[in-house]
Amino acid sequence: MDIQIRGVQKHYGSFHALRGIDLDIASGELLALLGPSGSGKTTLLRAIAGLEPLDGGQVKFGDIDATGLSVQERKVGFVFQQYALFKHMTVFDNIAFGLSVRPKKERPDTATINKRVRELLELVQLGGLDKRYPAQLSGGQKQRVALARALAIEPRVLLLDEPFGALDAKVRKDLRRWLRSLHRETGYTTIFVTHDQEEALELADRVVVMNRGVIEQVGTTDEVWDAPSTPFVYDFLGTPNVLPARVERGALLLNGATAVLATAGAEPEGPVNVYTRPNELRVVGDDDIAALAGKVVETQRTGLLLRLGVKLLSSGDVIEIELPHPDPDVQRWQIGDGIRVRPSRYSLFPRAVAAVAEESGYDPTLTVTERRERSRT
Secondary structure, three states: OOEEEEEEEEEEOOEEEEEEEEEEEOOOOEEEEEOOOOOOHHHHHHHHHOOOOOOEEEEEEOOEEOOOOOHHHHOEEEEOOOOOOOOOOOHHHHHHHHHHOOOOOOOOOHHHHHHHHHHHHHHOOOOOOOOOOHHHOOHHHHHHHHHHHHHHOOOOEEEEEOOOOOOOHHHHHHHHHHHHHHHHHHOOEEEEEEOOHHHHHHHOOEEEEEEOOEEEEEEEHHHHHHOOOOHHHHHHOOOOEEEEEEEEOOEEEOOOOOOOEEOOOOOOOEEEEEEEOHHHEEEEOOOOOOOEEEEEEEEEEEOOEEEEEEEEOOOOOEEEEEEEOOOOOOOOOOOOOEEEEEEOOOEEEEHHHHHHHHHOOOOOOOOHHHHHHHHHO
């Protein structure tokens, strides 16, 4: 079932949760709504489900205008963040609930319900647990019961609100793989909300990055990671180094330093911000006179990576570099060492665009470390 969303708006008093959202979702697609708290992603999911009345716009399921339809009429399967399982019911009865409460004319007979529940128990790998109660299940098992209950009604669309938010890191990782496999088996059009960029990039066919009630970018996981279209997307999907610079006659100058990089030629002359991720910086030799010269001011080992804080000699800006560890060249770096680096990939945004991003809650003046700490809180 494909979905078309046109001009969708939702207000809570003076607060604009959704500001004219336009989005097309293909049949059978696994789509992530990604963004920080307050970005509108859950409100959009609930609007698709029919749980939030709209203040403007239209939602269509295929050729059906679903804007005025109830949740039941839309036939969506909705999985809440806290599962919302009935504590007094067994796993079997929780899964069967959506079928057993249908109007008598639409309700399947007992044998059909039993068959459907047994099939779903095997599909979600919970065979043999049908007589248990929610209190006797792990977090991961509860999540699977909630998914099976949503699938029992054979929904047009499957909607998941922060499906793994309440689980520990290892269980989340295991369930991501399982959900991707489940999606391949069922083929349902599936939309899930998350604030975890790793989760979105690992699971989704496409990612919708939202911020303050608008869509910043829609694209495949490769597109949003490799070619962020706005400073906000660049920052939310990582912790880029942001350096003030100028474009002058086809050359890029950082803080008045010698031209260090060529531009694509399409950028307007004037102030820009250079965005490059820590893993996109390469250490080069002293003979590369166009590289950025600096001094190592911080080293930090994190698993397979070594992070270096480098203070640029031309500007005093501190940037972060990520190098694979172990590596023949990595272990020799010490605080105080001279180093020369060059970005293998970068993006330029006019300073005015960066200023708009700052108004949206993004602060390009923060160091990489400060932005990482802020994102954790």
